Amino acid sequence: xxRNDLARHALGDIRPMSSTxxxxxxxxxxxxxxxxxxxxxxxxxDMPLRYGSERDEHNAVRTKAGLxxxxxxxxxxxxxxxxxxxxxxxxxxNIASVGVGRARYTMICRADGGILDDLIVxxxxxxxxxxxxxxxxxxxxxxxxxLDALVERSAGFDAEVRDxxxxxxxxxxxxxxxxxxxxxxxxxxxxxxxxxxxxxxTVAGVPALIARTGYTGEDGFELFVKPEHAVExxxxxxxxxxxxxxxxxxxxxxxxxxxxxxxxxxxxxLSTSLTPFDAGxxxxxxxxxxxxxxxREALTEAAARASQNPPRVLVGLIAEGRRVPRAGxxxxxxxxxxxxxxxGAPSPTLGKPIAMAYVDAAHSAPGTAGVGVxxxxxxxxYEVVAxxxxxxxx
Amino acid sequence: MSNxxxxxxxxxxxxxxxxxxxxxxxxxxxxxxxxLGDVVYAQLxxxxxxxxxxxxxxxxxxxxxVSDLYSPVxxxxxxxxxxxxxxxxxxxxxxxxxxxxxxxxxxEEPADLLSADEYDAHTAG
Numbered sequence: 001x002x003r004n005d006l007a008r009h010a011l012g013d014i015r016p017m018s019s020t021x022x023x024x025x026x027x028x029x030x031x032x033x034x035x036x037x038x039x040x041x042x043x044x045x046d047m048p049l050r051y052g053s054e055r056d057e058h059n060a061v062r063t064k065a066g067l068x069x070x071x072x073x074x075x076x077x078x079x080x081x082x083x084x085x086x087x088x089x090x091x092x093x094n095i096a097s098v099g100v101g102r103a104r105y106t107m108i109c110r111a112d113g114g115i116l117d118d119l120i121v122x123x124x125x126x127x128x129x130x131x132x133x134x135x136x137x138x139x140x141x142x143x144x145x146x147l148d149a150l151v152e153r154s155a156g157f158d159a160e161v162r163d164x165x166x167x168x169x170x171x172x173x174x175x176x177x178x179x180x181x182x183x184x185x186x187x188x189x190x191x192x193x194x195x196x197x198x199x200x201x202t203v204a205g206v207p208a209l210i211a212r213t214g215y216t217g218e219d220g221f222e223l224f225v226k227p228e229h230a231v232e233x234x235x236x237x238x239x240x241x242x243x244x245x246x247x248x249x250x251x252x253x254x255x256x257x258x259x260x261x262x263x264x265x266x267x268x269x270l271s272t273s274l275t276p277f278d279a280g281x282x283x284x285x286x287x288x289x290x291x292x293x294x295x296r297e298a299l300t301e302a303a304a305r306a307s308q309n310p311p312r313v314l315v316g317l318i319a320e321g322r323r324v325p326r327a328g329x330x331x332x333x334x335x336x337x338x339x340x341x342x343x344g345a346p347s348p349t350l351g352k353p354i355a356m357a358y359v360d361a362a363h364s365a366p367g368t369a370g371v372g373v374x375x376x377x378x379x380x381x382y383e384v385v386a387x388x389x390x391x392x393x394x
Numbered sequence: 395m396s397n398x399x400x401x402x403x404x405x406x407x408x409x410x411x412x413x414x415x416x417x418x419x420x421x422x423x424x425x426x427x428x429x430l431g432d433v434v435y436a437q438l439x440x441x442x443x444x445x446x447x448x449x450x451x452x453x454x455x456x457x458x459x460v461s462d463l464y465s466p467v468x469x470x471x472x473x474x475x476x477x478x479x480x481x482x483x484x485x486x487x488x489x490x491x492x493x494x495x496x497x498x499x500x501x502e503e504p505a506d507l508l509s510a511d512e513y514d515a516h517t518a519g
Contacts, residue, residue: 038428038429038431049431049458050431053431053432053486054431054432054457054458055432055457055483252431252457252458256457322434322435323435323437323455324434324435324455324460326460345457345458346432346434346435346455346457353434376460
């Protein structure tokens with residue numbers, strides 16, 4: 001469930017960095033080490049957790065800009081005359097309605113409606129070689145599962161599913177200064193590039209898919225490039241951002257940024273035991289689209305259940321004290337367990353611990369009195385709030 | 395990083411100063427502070443309570459983890475660092491100085507505390 005990253009441990013358990021030979025390394029690995037990054041095993045990849053203070057990195061993204069290596073994300077290319085039809089069948093969204101150069105947040109579910117992964121699908125510009133091409137970006141931990149499911153579901157469609165995990169490095173520049181930084185390195189029309197859109201271009205002399213997407217709650221860009229160009233691009237972005245406070249950022253602050261922005265993380269808010277409706281994200285399921293899709297029947301029932309008799313509801317919790325709620329901690333009211341924390345962290349922006357939690361519908365209204373989190377035996381008072389915790393001023 | 399020569403160390407990454415009038419200062423090492431990341435909450439033992447060498451006596455929370463704090467010696471807690479309670483980031487910025495955690499009137503000290511050089515070797519990759 002991806003929760004061991006929040007484990008309780010004894011200080012004495014801290015060990016010098018062990019051998020990481022079995023982990024996969026991104027094209028930027030040597031650069032991270034030269035920057036003094038603390039590395040962590042994330043879904044089998046050796047990734048930067050933080051370079052210095054994770055709080056400072058978080059605040060840099062909120063107020064200036066941050067640079068991320070996200071090369072662990074799983075890219076899958078779907079191409080061919082029936083690429084759109086295949087994705088409409090395999091995923092819950094209406095991918096056929098995505099215009100060229102646009103992107104869509106969507107999910108892939110099992111036949112029983114359980115979420116296999118949440119995805120971003122980019123419809124790439126059409127070329128002579130391929131009339132219709134989509135780039136599906138899966139979570140690193142689920143990339144193989146998504147690839148296998150897409151291949152299996154492609155039977156009978158005139159479409160090719162290609163594992164492109166090794167074909168791309170992914171670098172994100174996020175934060176209010178990111179448009180200025182990127183503009184100094186590209187002639188691409190960034191002003192015309194909307195949120196959840198992408199266009200091919202050249203950044204610092206490097207061919208890239210420039211996407212205006214992210215997982216931080218800020219304006220920003222994700223740049224898909226060939227791995228051999230990653231170091232060159234990272235260094236150019238670092239130099240371009242020098243004067244405006246751009247700092248390299250690790251996965252630790254990416255997690256607190258997405259938590260403040262109320263964005264779900266697979267293995268925490270999303271899992272195979274939940275449908276998109278259970279996760280409060282039923283809007284990604286498009287029943288009105290043409291044709292059948294995997295999970296339609298189960299999801300129709302899940303939609304009805306969620307509207308009439310929701311079991312548990314995803315809410316935000318803000319601490320009154322300073323102890324931090326962690327994934328798996330019980331949410332309590334009147335001495336009874338009424339829910340469970342799925343993600344929790346000290347929020348740099350709010351200056352207090354925050355959490356996302358699934359709680360019984362009766363206790364899910366913002367302002368519900370008497371709700372607490374059982375933090376290692378002590379019931380700490382928490383305020384129930386609507387998500388997100390943070391929304392940027394546009 | 396350099397571990398001060400005048401301190402002694404536990405394998406659980408606490409440091410202990412030389413006792414003055416029987417009272418020694420306890421903190422966590424820079425190695426441990428770096429491994430934890432930004433410390434956001436410190437639960438320290440109460441003044442007047444007895445701590446036992448090798449037993450848990452508090453906890454430190456960082457962005458990603460919560461860690462038990464162990465006492466390197468046995469004795470009575472005479473003072474805790476209120477500055478750290480109010481601003482836990484002191485543990486990261488000055489682990490050997492302003493980020494000290496508590497003072498203890500030592501009654502018993504384990505024989506296996508490490509010198510700075512021995513602790514360096516213990517934490518070498």
